[in-house]
Amino acid sequence: MTKKILLSFPQKAAGQPMAMELIKTYHLDFNILKAFIDDNIKGTLLLEIKGEEADIEAGIVYLRQHQIGVRDIESVVEVDPDKCVSCGACTAVCAVGALEMTADWSLIHHDDKCLECMLCVKACPMRAIHALI
Amino acid sequence: MAKSYQEINEKIARGEAVVVTAEEVIGIVKERGVKEAADYVDVVTTATFGPMCSSGAFLNFGHSDPPIRMGEISMNGVDAYGGLAAVDTYLGATQPSADKGIEYGGAHVIHDLIAGKEVHLVAKSQGTDCYPRTELDTWVKLEDLNEAYLFNPRNVYQNYNAAINGSSQRLYTYMGILQPNMGNITYSTAGELSPLLNDPLLKTIGMGTRIFFGGAQGHVSWMGTQFNTACPRDEKGYPQTPGATLALIGNMKEMDPKYIRGAVYEGYGTSMFVGVGIPIPILNEEIMAFVAVENKDLYTNVIDYSVPKKAKPVLKKVSYAELRSGSVDINGKNIRTSPLSSLKMAREIAEELNNWIKKGEFFLQEPIQSFPMGNSLKGLEIKEGESR
Ligand code: SF4
Ligand code: SF4
Numbered sequence: 001m002t003k004k005i006l007l008s009f010p011q012k013a014a015g016q017p018m019a020m021e022l023i024k025t026y027h028l029d030f031n032i033l034k035a036f037i038d039d040n041i042k043g044t045l046l047l048e049i050k051g052e053e054a055d056i057e058a059g060i061v062y063l064r065q066h067q068i069g070v071r072d073i074e075s076v077v078e079v080d081p082d083k084c085v086s087c088g089a090c091t092a093v094c095a096v097g098a099l100e101m102t103a104d105w106s107l108i109h110h111d112d113k114c115l116e117c118m119l120c121v122k123a124c125p126m127r128a129i130h131a132l133i
Numbered sequence: 134m135a136k137s138y139q140e141i142n143e144k145i146a147r148g149e150a151v152v153v154t155a156e157e158v159i160g161i162v163k164e165r166g167v168k169e170a171a172d173y174v175d176v177v178t179t180a181t182f183g184p185m186c187s188s189g190a191f192l193n194f195g196h197s198d199p200p201i202r203m204g205e206i207s208m209n210g211v212d213a214y215g216g217l218a219a220v221d222t223y224l225g226a227t228q229p230s231a232d233k234g235i236e237y238g239g240a241h242v243i244h245d246l247i248a249g250k251e252v253h254l255v256a257k258s259q260g261t262d263c264y265p266r267t268e269l270d271t272w273v274k275l276e277d278l279n280e281a282y283l284f285n286p287r288n289v290y291q292n293y294n295a296a297i298n299g300s301s302q303r304l305y306t307y308m309g310i311l312q313p314n315m316g317n318i319t320y321s322t323a324g325e326l327s328p329l330l331n332d333p334l335l336k337t338i339g340m341g342t343r344i345f346f347g348g349a350q351g352h353v354s355w356m357g358t359q360f361n362t363a364c365p366r367d368e369k370g371y372p373q374t375p376g377a378t379l380a381l382i383g384n385m386k387e388m389d390p391k392y393i394r395g396a397v398y399e400g401y402g403t404s405m406f407v408g409v410g411i412p413i414p415i416l417n418e419e420i421m422a423f424v425a426v427e428n429k430d431l432y433t434n435v436i437d438y439s440v441p442k443k444a445k446p447v448l449k450k451v452s453y454a455e456l457r458s459g460s461v462d463i464n465g466k467n468i469r470t471s472p473l474s475s476l477k478m479a480r481e482i483a484e485e486l487n488n489w490i491k492k493g494e495f496f497l498q499e500p501i502q503s504f505p506m507g508n509s510l511k512g513l514e515i516k517e518g519e520s521r
Pocket of ligand 1: 079084085087089090107123124126127129
């Protein structure tokens with residue numbers, strides 16, 4: 001299976017050696033989608049990992065044991081519900097229907113359908129859509 | 134039986150007024166018929182929440198010591214108008230900031246003020262005998278200002294075009310992002326809940342009408358700019374193209390930041406989402422019949438925004454029911470439709486206004502002057518030559 005995870009680690013914990021460990025010990029393949037360091041306080045890595053489900057689970061446990069925060073990510077775009085006014089402008093550019101209006105005209109984000117084209121980020125007049133990468 | 138404004142206000146004061154939203158009233162009229170419904174219902178609430186660029190705020194900062202006659206004024210880096218008296222200004226919603234451009238503009242400053250945030254005020258002046266100070270750099274909050282009121286020259290359009298893009302390139306417009314090759318259609322309306330579509334001939338909405346404005350009780354102050362009551366109409370009188378508009382006024386100190394928000398249209402500019410609710414008194418059967426209108430009977434034109442002319446080609450006339458269905462058929466192709474104004478928030482505003490009236494906190498104001506019908510639009514001719 002393939003899974004996207006967002007890792008956050010204290011700046012001194014190096015991301016790369018951890019990743020090497022993941023490959024060796026847990027037979028996981030991975031892709032770094034994005035890496036960034038936030039004001040030298042903490043680092044963040046967005047990874048796509050591939051492997052057996054049990055190995056992925058074990059790998060995540062391993063990372064957590066090393067003080068690395070791990071978050072499952074379905075989609076790399078997130079809608080901030082406090083900023084969203086359900087205007088619908090973002091649905092204009094989402095050709096796959098990952099952003100849709102519900103029957104009562106609220107916005108819903110089906111993150112499993114998202115193709116990560118990022119068009120909606122710029123289409124939102126409230127700047128309520130945030131890209132993780 | 135006809136009712137007067139006074140009779141309805143007396144019912145509101147007694148807590149007996151029957152108040153429903155413009156969506157709820159449709160079912161009531163279907164069930165009871167226009168005549169009985171007109172007797173039963175006293176007020177119908179309408180609302181809209183969408184981008185309205187022609188908006189802004191008049192502010193008075195009060196005098197510093199020594200005083201200044203502000204010439205160049207900026208608030209959080211957004212220029213405000215310096216051509217009024219010493220410490221008065223007008224801050225326009227679409228003015229971009231010097232540092233963040235359209236990502237943070239006048240509308241965002243207005244929202245931040247209403248949200249109670251401190252705003253960075255910088256002003257410069259030549260200095261005069263009576264206003265010696267030449268520079269000022271300080272922080273202000275809404276509560277520190279003497280007066281702060283929104284005065285929006287053109288809001289709540291009565292009907293508006295739907296937009297499509299017939300070119301092969303993506304377009305960035307005030308109608309949102311339009312995908313190439315007629316990839317999508319956008320539209321901006323509250324439809325059957327929209328204020329001016331429920332009173333198409335402006336029988337009850339005029340100068341002085343009390344309204345819900347950004348969470349405060351405001352007023353209609355004048356006809357809006359580009360007021361076009363001479364627009365094409367259907368046989369009942371509903372506009373089929375952009376028609377009337379309203380100029381609105383209201384006290385920012387009583388507003389709620391939820392209903393006034395800064396907006397950014399990529400590649401176009403800053404705008405402001407404005408929440409407006411207008412009560413329509415059911416004075417007689419004619420007005421009742423007007424407010425019973427449904428999305429299937431309200432029409433607009435799908436216009437090709439890729440044509441860089443003032444008169445853009447109309448591809449199809451469509452009803453709001455078709456636009457709301459999620460797709461429209463154009464030349465045999467099903468094209469996705471998306472709204473740009475929030476029906477969800479418009480419903481919330483109509484409900485809120487409804488509650489104010491039911492609780493006896495909001496009374497109807499009869500217009501002190503009606504707006505002209507048959508008012509048409511002028512264009513701007515580009516004339517050649519030197520000074521004349
Ligand atoms: S464009 Fe932004 S504010 Fe509008 S519905 Fe989408 S996420 Fe919400
Ligand atoms: S990134 Fe693209 S596919 Fe994903 S929600 Fe936004 S517009 Fe839709």
